[in-house]
Amino acid sequence: MSARILLALLPLAAACAALPAQASDAHADPKPAPVAAPARKPLPEGDAMDKLRERLAEKLGATKAAPGNPNVVRVTARPGAEPAPAEKAAERAAHAAAPPPRPARPAPSAHAAHGGHWGYNGPGGPERWGELKPEFAKCSTGTRQSPIDIRDGVRVQLDPVQFSYQPSAFRVLDNGHTIQVNVAAGNSIEVMGRRYELLQFHFHRPSEERIDGRQFDMVAHLVHKDLDGRLAVVAVLLERGSAHPIVQSVWNNLPLEKGDEVGARGTLDLARLLPPEPQRQYFTYMGSLTTPPCSEGVLWMVMKQPVPISPEQIGIFARLYPMNARPVQSAAGRLIKESE
Known part of the structure; x- marks a missing residue:
C-alpha cells in the first residue's frame, strides 16, 4: 500500500474508533452495551457501514462498492492528484536504478560501407589503403x-x-x-x-x-x-x-x-x-x-x-x-x- 493511501486512512481509523462495537464475533466478551446519550441515537449497523464506505471512497478517490459485494471498494487514482513525497522518492529511486537507454547506432560511414575493399579512387583509394585492414598497414607506414x-x-x-x-x-x-x-x-x-x-x-x-x-x-x-x-x-x-x-x-x-x-x-x-x-x-x-x-x-x-x-x-x-x-x-x- 502506498504512503498516500496510509495517510488517507489515518482520520478514518479515528472515525472507526468512535463507532459502536459490533457483536459479530461469537467469542467476544458479553459486556452490556453502553447507554446512548439521549440527544444522539446510534446509527443502524447497515447505515454506519455505508457511511464508512462512502467516506473511505471519498478520501481515496474510489468508485462505489462492486456490484454483488458491498464490502469491496474499487480504488482509482484521483485525476491530477499530486504524488506524495514518499512516492516521488520511490519513483526517483526506480528511475535511477533503471538501465540508461541505448544510444542510437550511428549510420555506417562511407568508409565502413566500403567493406575494406580497395581501389584507385573514392573511400577505398590509395590514400586510405593503410586504414582499410590491419594487414594493409604498410601502405601508410612503410618506408x-x-x-x-x-x-x-x-x-x-x-x-x-x-x-x-x-x-x-x-x-x-x-x-x-x-x-x-x-x-x-x-x-x-x-x-x-x-x-x-x-x-x-x-x-x-x-x-x-x-x-x-x-x-x-x-x-x-x-x-x-x-x-x-x-x-x-x-x-x-x-x-x-x-x-x-x-x-x-x-x-x-x-x-x-x-x-x-x-x-x-x-x-x-x-x-x-x-x-x-x-x-x-x-x-x-x-x-x-x-x-x-x-x-x-x-x-x-x-x-x-x-x-x-x-x-x-x-x-x-x-x-x-x-x-x-x-x-x-x-x-x-x-x-x-x-x-x-
Whole structure:
C-alpha cells in the first residue's frame, strides 16, 4: 500500500474508533452495551457501514462498492492528484536504478560501407589503403614503398638479368583491379645470384613508375618469387606505337566478367614481351608491392627501354580500367642503381 493511501486512512481509523462495537464475533466478551446519550441515537449497523464506505471512497478517490459485494471498494487514482513525497522518492529511486537507454547506432560511414575493399579512387583509394585492414598497414607506414619517380640513379656495371622464358600455356584473369595473366611453370630469371620463378604478369594504366618525372602510357609488371618466398618484379614500360602481339593475345582471351579466369588455347612466347636484346639495361632498387598489402622487401628491376603498344590496345584496357596506377611514393633516400 502506498504512503498516500496510509495517510488517507489515518482520520478514518479515528472515525472507526468512535463507532459502536459490533457483536459479530461469537467469542467476544458479553459486556452490556453502553447507554446512548439521549440527544444522539446510534446509527443502524447497515447505515454506519455505508457511511464508512462512502467516506473511505471519498478520501481515496474510489468508485462505489462492486456490484454483488458491498464490502469491496474499487480504488482509482484521483485525476491530477499530486504524488506524495514518499512516492516521488520511490519513483526517483526506480528511475535511477533503471538501465540508461541505448544510444542510437550511428549510420555506417562511407568508409565502413566500403567493406575494406580497395581501389584507385573514392573511400577505398590509395590514400586510405593503410586504414582499410590491419594487414594493409604498410601502405601508410612503410618506408620502402613503390612506385617511385626514378631519379639520380648511380650508374654502375650491373650484371644483366638472365631471362629463361619459353612459350607457355596461360590463363587470363580479370581480378577487379587489373588484367592478370597466370603462366605455367618453367619461366624464371636469375639476378644477383638468385633464381626467381615467374608467377604472373599484369598491367597498369598509366605506368606507375616514372623516370625523371616522365610517365608512360602503360606498364607490365612481371612478378617472380624465389624458393624463400622473396619477390622480384620486372617492370616493362609500354608506350604508344605499333601493336604488340603478346598484348593482343592476352586481349583476345579477356574474360567477360570480373572475377572470371579464361584458359587460352595457345601459348605465349614471354620473351617477346621484353625489350629486344641488347636493350635490356635497367634500374634497380628495393621497394614494395604497389597494391595492398604493400609488402616491402621486393626487388625491383625497371627496364629502361619501353616497348610499343598500339592506341587501340591501350583503348581496350582503358575501357576496363581507365586508371589503376598508385601515385608515386617517396624514395626516402634509397639507393637506385642504373646499368650502363
